Amino acid sequence: MLDLRRLEILRRFAALGTITATADELGYSPSAISQQLATLEREAGIALIERTAQRASLTDAGRELAEHAAHILAAAETAHSRMRARAGTISGRVTISCIPALAPALAPHLATLQRLHPELSVVAHETGSTAAAAAVLDRRYDLAVIDDWSEHRPVEDAGLSVHRLRREDIVLALPTDHPLAEQSGPVTAARLRETVHHQTWLCAPVGQLSRAAGDQRLAAVNASPVRRWEFAGLHVLALLVATGAGVALLPAGIAHGQAGVTGVRLAPRMQRTILALTRPTTHEDPAIAACLHVIREALSSQQSTANYSAVKPAPGSAAS
Amino acid sequence: MLDLRRLEILRRFAALGTITATADELGYSPSAISQQLATLEREAGIALIERTAQRASLTDAGRELAEHAAHILAAAETAHSRMRARAGTISGRVTISCIPALAPALAPHLATLQRLHPELSVVAHETGSTAAAAAVLDRRYDLAVIDDWSEHRPVEDAGLSVHRLRREDIVLALPTDHPLAEQSGPVTAARLRETVHHQTWLCAPVGQLSRAAGDQRLAAVNASPVRRWEFAGLHVLALLVATGAGVALLPAGIAHGQAGVTGVRLAPRMQRTILALTRPTTHEDPAIAACLHVIREALSSQQSTANYSAVKPAPGSAAS
DNA sequence: CCAGGGGCTTAAGGAAAACTGATGCTGGAC
DNA sequence: GTCCAGCATCAGTTTTCCTTAAGCCCCTGG
Structure with a gap:
């Protein structure tokens, strides 16, 4: 009979690709993982792992069993959750x-x-x-x-x-004393384009969702920043805006929570x-x-x- | 994490109703089963078994977990079969x-x-x-x-x-030297009714499928045996027919395999x-x-x- | 070409888990 | 009242599992 613990190990191994990493993640020694996988192979009656001295990789059978393992473990997790729900603790x-x-x-x-x-x-x-x-x-x-x-x-x-x-509004974050912050009404496409041309554009690094969404909005209004600074962390960006380093698109809550920053709604609206x-x-x-x-x-x-x-x-x- | 072996034990217990019987069937001592079920309860975090000193019975949670166990074990069995199919041994x-x-x-x-x-x-x-x-x-x-x-x-x-x-034809089994066996053509309702009235009716005990099917056929032709003998085992019935003890409805293969027995087709046809x-x-x-x-x-x-x-x-x- | 290191396995010993057998408990049957 | 079935618990042994240590293989860098 296949053992659930070993199937879990197989799954982790399938996800991570190396025995050492699996051992690290599960808190065991690599030796233990190796032995457990070997035992699982005996139970399954077929080679699950291609063992080159260099790196261990799954065979087709191993990959398939890992997929089955997902179903089995999901069923077990459902059962366990139901029991916990009954217990209510x-x-x-x-x-x-x-x-x-x-x-x-x-x-x-x-x-x-x-x-x-x-x-x-x-x-x-x-x-x-x-x-x-x-x-x-x-x-x-x-x-x-x-x-x-x-x-x-x-x-x-x-x-x-x-x-x-x-659902949060995204606003254009400006220093409170900035002249643009004084204007009334939301930031239209024209106003955003103008702002981007005169201000340093603060944004998250490439790969962040906020960066992609911001770039998309700039492209939509046909604006490209003359100066762009990248910083990780929305709170950091808010702080930089407050110091007058530039402007940024930020969630209203974050822009608003930062003293010295004023958030101005965008038109059309932008949200996360x-x-x-x-x-x-x-x-x-x-x-x-x-x-x-x-x-x-x-x-x-x-x-x-x-x-x-x-x-x-x-x-x-x-x-x- | 729930353990498959323990879930299997739970299932058997759910089917059998007593720890001792479960132990017998699985080849363990009752003590082992008791301990494993106790461990399973700890893992599940809820009482699965109502423990009166007299008899252990499942709680609602235990019954539900036993049902989940069926799914989990089925998934595991599917995976295992797939692996065995791949291995082909x-x-x-x-x-x-x-x-x-x-x-x-x-x-x-x-x-x-x-x-x-x-x-x-x-x-x-x-x-x-x-x-x-x-x-x-x-x-x-x-x-x-x-x-x-x-x-x-x-x-x-x-x-x-x-x-x-x-699919096998069911025939009316007669001693080969019996006058009815000489007649040509299948056994019609009238002929069956007549036979039943003159011959001892040999059939399986109540509860057997062949008995139910035979009774149903007799009822359909409105016949009730005057003398009925019950024996377990179709081959035994064939042997009894051969010795002239009576007649019976038997699968053609069995009737035919017994020396001294002639099988005559029924009309309407009857099969198993x-x-x-x-x-x-x-x-x-x-x-x-x-x-x-x-x-x-x-x-x-x-x-x-x-x-x-x-x-x-x-x-x-x-x-x- | 050899030393170093990453990744894996195997071997040996100790810890944890599981099973057995014995003992004791309870409640119904005789 | 005694017996018996069924279950839990305990102590002891066997099995399983994990760790440490050592070794193998292959790649890499000096």
């Missing part, structure tokens, strides 16, 4: 991935949850949105909070449950969506449901500032 | 259930198969048709050869693969179907496929005598 370990920009907002609420349920252990990492979906599917995280800057509705990731948490991803198999797990609930609460408590769209806020209104 | 243990009447015909062929493949171990038991389906579903057998006496097509058993092996049952999840297992193939061959090599429908065979023709 919020306990165990929940691994969460969060985009860096939201981690500070979430951390205290998750800490509170953990304090309420001593049996619960929440492990949160910061990961970018692009890698998070695969990581959840791969069971490396139970829950991922990501953002989606695309205009259209977020695509349902194959095999993942998508929970919409909130904050999503949570879970595996459908863990839906019923009360621990994960509790985490998701807390995250939803945490994000909606910021709702008042998030969808901020006043053209000229009073300077102190962010604190309200 | 005919090996391992295959458990077969067979109705008693066919066991002699099958045994030598299965023995030959086993001789050809020393790694293969075939374990065959004799079981009635009614219990076999459940036993296959329950993974107590991998393959079951059963007969179906109902007039209509055999119903697809939920979750089982049905393989039609052959020989079927094999497997789990769909083990379809691709070459060992099981090989067994099924051998069984099919074994039964079709008797085909010439099976569908025997001559009204008055020459006495020696059965030996040809």
Whole structure:
């Protein structure tokens, strides 16, 4: 009979490609992984791994078994979740991935949850949105909070449950004392093009979703920045705007939370969506449901500032 | 993580109802089963078993987990079969259930198969048709050869693969020297009714499929036996017919194989179907496929005598 | 050409898990 | 009241699993 633990090991190995990496990720020695995979091959009765002294790689049979393993493990996870749902206890370990920009907002609420349920252990990492979906599917995280800057509705990731948490306006972030911030009305295409020609354009590095969305908007209005600075981290960009280094497209909540920055709504409107991803198999797990609930609460408590769209806020209104 | 072995134990326990019986069937001590179930409860985080000192019974959660276990184990079995199919080796243990009447015909062929493949171990038991389906579903057998006496097509058993092996005529078995055996033409309703009134009616005990089918036929022609003897085993019935103890409805092959017995076709025709049952999840297992193939061959090599429908065979023709 | 290192396996020993047999408990049957 | 079936628990042994250590292979860099 095939063993679930070994199938899990096979899956990780299939994803990572080397025994050493698998061992690291699962917290075992490479020797243990090697032995377990060898045992699995004996159980399966067929070679699963091509063993060149250099690198171990999956055979066709191994690849197929890894796919079967996904189904088997999913069925087992469903059963386990159902049992946990019946028990109703919020306990165990929940691994969460969060985009860096939201981690500070979430951390205290998750800490509170953990304090309420001593049996619960929440492990949160910061990961970018692009890698998070695969990581959840791969069971490396139970829950991922990501953002989606695309205009259209977020695509349902194959095999993942998508929970919409909130939708945030993207604003043009300007220094508060900047003359453009004084003008009334939203930032039209012409105004954005003009701004880009006179100001340093601050944006995230290539590969970030916010960068792609910003580039797309600039291309749409036929604007190309004369000077462009790249920085990682939306909060850092907001800080740079405040110091007068330039202007940037930022989520309203972030622009607004930074003293010295004024966010001006765009026309046409631009938004990002904050999503949570879970595996459908863990839906019923009360621990994960509790985490998701807390995250939803945490994000909606910021709702008042998030969808901020006043053209000229009073300077102190962010604190309200 | 839930353990497959423990889930299997849970399933067996769910089917059998007592820890002792489960232990017997799986070849462990009751203590081991008790401990494994306790461990499973710890893993599941919820009570699965109601423990009265008297008898252990499943809780609702236990029942549900047992159902999930069926799915998980089926997925695992599918994967295992696929691996075995890839390996292509005919090996391992295959458990077969067979109705008693066919066991002699099958045994030598299965023995030959086993001789050809020393790694293969075939374990065959004799079981009635009614219990076999459940036993296959329950993974107590991998393959079951059963007969179906109902007039209509055999119903697809939920979750089982049905393989039609052959269809046999049912004949009225008479002593060869009996005056009725001399008459030409099939046994019509009137003739059957008359026969039943003058002869001792030999049939299987209540509960057997052949008994139900025979009773149904008698009811259809409005006949009720004046004297009825019940014996288990179709071959025994044939032998009794030969000794002049009475008449019986028997498969043509069995009636025909018994010296001193003449089988006369019925009108309307009456038939039984020989079927094999497997789990769909083990379809691709070459060992099981090989067994099924051998069984099919074994039964079709008797085909010439099976569908025997001559009204008055020459006495020696059965030996040809 | 040889040293170094990454990746994997094998061997040996110790830790953890699992099974057995014995013992004790409970509640119904005789 | 005694017996018995069924189950849990405990102690001890066997099996499984993991780690450390050593070795092999092949590539790379000096």
